[in-house]
Amino acid sequence: MDLKHIKSFIVEDGHLSIESFSGSNYIITKTTCSCKGFGFRRTCSHFKEATENGLITLLQQQQSTIKLTLSPTAIKMRKDALKKLLTKHNITFTENMINTIEPQLTISTKPEDVIALAKICKVFAN
């Protein structure tokens, strides 16, 4: 994975908020990027990079999961379980990563899915 355009990202409700290496912030949806380049050319380096690195897939998965209303306690428990799993697999994490991954966990999420998500996230969070 060779990232030249996206420095970091966070998955928000149905879109990605990204920070580019030049320090600008953009919003990427399943089909668009908010940068000027995308406005002119209908494609851009951010959107291409997000697609090539599975981030658009991540968005599609997020939208297809059923949103549950969880209490703050339940969310904290999920985050703690997530941290334990990542620690067990020697994956270093940041709060940003945990906050990105946690909303995507469902009852059918397998540990290996979590590890795969964490690996994608890690590249961008560092």
Ligand SMILES: [Zn+2]
């Ligand atoms: Zn862009």
